[in-house]
Amino acid sequence: MRFLSGIVCIALGAAIYLVSPWRPDDWLAVLVTVLGGWIAIEGALILAFGDSFLAIARRLMGAANKLWAWLSLLMGVVLIAAALIRL
Incomplete structure (x- = not known):
């Protein structure tokens, strides 16, 4: 599962990175x-240092409270709205 997660992260991240244009004014x-x-x-880190990287991620997820979940949700809504306004 760790290998598959790393490969999927690399594939999706590379696709997003290569498709989006680099315009410093935008x-x-x-x-x-x-x-x-x-x-x-992140995908490369999962592949290279799987156990230690995921242990750090587990500790970060355990330390997070509901405030981070709500802030994450709010940031997602704001970024989606910003993207839709640009269409």
Whole structure:
């Protein structure tokens, strides 16, 4: 499962990174490109340091409370709205 998760992260991150254009004057395009690159790096970290990387992720998830979930949801809604406004 760890191998499959790493490969999927690399594939999706690389696809997002390569498809989105790099335009420094457009902050949303830069954000999408950076997030795609981070997803690909995360997949490589899962493949290279699977046990230790996932142990750190487990500790971070255990320390998170409901506030982080709500902030994450709010940030997702704001970013989706920003993307839809640009259409």
